[in-house]
Amino acid sequence: xxxIPLLTLLLAVTAAQQVAAQSxxxxxxxxxxxxxxxxxxxxxxxxxxxRRQGLEARGKKQSEEGxxxxxxxxxxxxxxxxxxxxxxxTDRVERKVRAHNLRIKAANDVLTALRGDVDQLNKDTNAHNxxxxxxxxxxxxxxxxxxxxxxxxxx
Numbered sequence: 001x002x003x004i005p006l007l008t009l010l011l012a013v014t015a016a017q018q019v020a021a022q023s024x025x026x027x028x029x030x031x032x033x034x035x036x037x038x039x040x041x042x043x044x045x046x047x048x049x050x051r052r053q054g055l056e057a058r059g060k061k062q063s064e065e066g067x068x069x070x071x072x073x074x075x076x077x078x079x080x081x082x083x084x085x086x087x088x089x090t091d092r093v094e095r096k097v098r099a100h101n102l103r104i105k106a107a108n109d110v111l112t113a114l115r116g117d118v119d120q121l122n123k124d125t126n127a128h129n130x131x132x133x134x135x136x137x138x139x140x141x142x143x144x145x146x147x148x149x150x151x152x153x154x155x
Contacts, residue, residue: 030134030135030136031134031135031136032135032136032137033135033136033137034141035137035138035141035144035145037135037137038135038137038141038142038145039145041128041131041132041135042142042145044128044131044132045128045132048121048124048125048128051117051121051124052121055114055117055118055121058110058114058117059114062107062110062111062114065107065110066107069100069103069104069107072100072103073100076093076096076097076100079093079096080093080097
């Protein structure tokens with residue numbers, strides 16, 4: 001269980017989303033968009049933020065599971081040593097070790113899926129940045145969209 005690479009992946013996602021919020025690069029002209037195009041970009045940005053938060057929560061849960069597995073491994077090592085010294089309860093300890101190994105496999109499977117989801121989020125964030133980065137829009141379009149959202153939230 002490695003929590004450091006996962007944390008690095010999640011930080012990369014956060015950094016990629018911050019790039020989306022940056023202004024147009026120097027020397028380029030902002031692309032004017034319609035209200036509908038702005039709505040699509042704002043919706044996309046919101047969806048990406050929700051996905052990032054979900055991945056961060058899953059990453060935290062996975063880190064906690066990794067810590068619990070490490071603690072359990074230390075306890076099992078002590079139990080195995082005691083069982084070997086006393087030549088007792090080895091079957092019970094072996095069952096616990098098999099269950100522990102299954103827990104490790106399940107955690108690794110979850111981690112693999114999480115990494116895939118982080119990679120997909122990074123790709124989707126890059127696509128969002130390509131489409132929505134460096135756009136120009138009318139302030140009244142943004143205000144209208146925000147009012148629409150506010151009215152929809154009240155329903």
